[in-house]
Amino acid sequence: MAHSHFAELLDLDAEVLSDYHRTVFDWVGGVAADRPHVVDLGAGTGVGSLALARALPGATITAVDVDDEMLDHLRRKASAAGLADRIRTVRADLDQPWPDLGPADLVWASASMHHMADPAAALTGAFGLLRPGGLFAVSELTAFPLFLPDGPEADVERRAHQVMAAMRDEAGLHMHEDWAARLKAAGFDPVEERRFDIALEPPLPPAGGRYAQVSLERMRQGLAERLSPADLTTLEQVAASLPDRDDLVVRTHRMVFLAHRP
Ligand SMILES: C[S@@+](CC[C@H](N)C(=O)[O-])C[C@H]1O[C@@H](n2cnc3c(N)ncnc32)[C@H](O)[C@@H]1O
Structure with missing residues (x-):
């Protein structure tokens, strides 16, 4: 599936799980x-950057x-929302020595820390960015x-989720x-620490069917070598029947940690 579908998936997640966000x-x-300086680590399409710019007007x-590509997408969204003057983008590989990003009052990292080769080093990096009294907000999922x-x-x-989980472990994701x-x-x-259990029942918000379709299709493509032909066919048929089904649910959970730098 094209890279742009991952960007679409991140934006759909924000739209469908809007109550959680x-x-x-x-x-x-x-x-x-x-009037904080916020650093968004692994910002993706800017779901957190834009939401925090709106929530914190200064x-x-x-x-x-x-x-x-993520940063291009983020800049387009920031411009369209009239927030470009308050959001700057920095391209950096956080597995390498970090550029000068601070000092920050709030560091936000959503679904990005599990990508880090060395999570302990990344958390120490976030600590070093923050002013004393600053906050590090981490959202993660299992x-x-x-x-x-x-x-x-x-x-x-x-079954597909179980295989995907094994593949993420094999790939070294945390x-x-x-x-x-x-x-x-x-x-x-x-x-x-707060756990958010998300259970949306039908009818889902309008973007729910597309969210399910992109997720399932992405999963099917990722599992082409790993799932039985029968299960792959079922996933293909289900994805093709979307986004118009009216019996879809969303079941997931997120963990959010609010950590204070003394
Ligand atoms: C699952 S996405 C989450 C995006 C966004 N924070 C959100 O919640 O919608 C993870 C993001 O982390 C970025 N990422 C992964 N490894 C990274 C690294 N070593 N340095 C910087 N960014 C990284 C990816 O490019 C991707 O945009």
Whole structure:
């Protein structure tokens, strides 16, 4: 699946899980300093950068990502939203020595820390960016959303998720970290932790079908060598039946950590 579908997936996630995102940005924005400098690590399409720019009217945002296409997409969205003057982008590989990004009052990292080759080094890097009293907000996930209602198709979806999870582990992604313990080890104190269980029932928001379609199609393509032909055919048929199905659900959860630099 084309790279742009990953960008689309990130934007669809923000749209379909808008209640979750609103709650998190209200929480984080509510405890941030006035007119903060925010650094968004692994900013992707800018879901966090734009939301925090809106939630914190005096804020300036530095959005960091290794991927030029993501940063292009982010800049287009920032311009369209009239926020370009408050959001600057920096292309950087956070697995390498970091450019000068600070000092920051708030560092935001959503679904990016699990990509880091050395998460401990990345958390220490975030600590070093922050002014004393600053906040590091980390959103992480251990599993991706399930969309199909209970039944044989959902069984295929679950099997596909199990294989995807094994592939992420083989690729060295850090999906099973104890982020609270890691944040404390990096010097953050206190560390608050909230789990968000997301269970959307039909009818989903309008973008829900497309979100399911892009997710399932992306998964099917990623599993072409790893899933049985029968399961691949089922996934293909399900993806083709979308986005118009009216029985889809969204089941997922996110963990959010709010870590304070003493
Ligand atoms: C799952 S996406 C999350 C994007 C965004 N934070 C969000 O929540 O929508 C992970 C992002 O981290 C970026 N990323 C992964 N490894 C990186 C690295 N070593 N340095 C900088 N960015 C990285 C990817 O390019 C991608 O945009």
